[in-house]
Amino acid sequence: MLPCLNEADALPWVLARVPAGWRALVVDNGSTDxxxxxxxALGATVVHEPRRGFGAACHAGLTAATADVVCFCDxxxxxxxAQLVPFVNEVRAGGADLVLGRRRPQRRGTWPAHARAGNLALTRILRRRTGLRLHDLGPLRAAxxxxxxxxxxxxRRSGYPLQMVVRAADAGWRIAEHDVSYLPRTGASKVTGTWRGTWQAVRDMSRVLAEAPVAEGTPR
Incomplete structure (x- = not known):
């Protein structure tokens, strides 16, 4: 699943790197470009989700998908x-129920200081809430x-990725984290590219962390 909002310049690069035999499902979240x-035109299946929000786009993709194992990627x-291949293999082999990518910036300035600080604060709160010793709440994942x-x-907003991890932890899922290369994005960020966007994301995620534990969704 590839949530998309005005990513015309990035799409060719991203879709060219989707592993052979995989179905690329682009969820258009109101793009005007x-x-x-x-x-x-590049062979992806397109799902339209008019309701704005990262979570809305991700969940629309999850609902529309048909594969047993699914992946998320910005x-x-x-x-x-292509970095998702070992993630899928690990899920299929039964080594983990949810595999997350820990972003490792490849160039200086790739990950703005305010976005990194917000991510660090949330992972620390997550550790206290669930006991998970994760380092990142990035979007690259498989389950x-x-x-x-x-x-x-x-x-249905920026809290979706965190809610997934929290509820998975509450349900007793085995959660793994592996390093992935993090490159400078193409175009302007819609979420963490500004202090305002980062603050909104932190607010959304803090709301998720305040939820009472939910004991459901145990993998079969």
Missing amino acids: GSADIAR CDASLDP RREALLALGLTD
């Missing part, structure tokens, strides 16, 4: 979808589709 047409060329749907994720 022709992203949907470009994605379709559509801004900051992450290479089984039916199990994800069973988590009953409700956040």
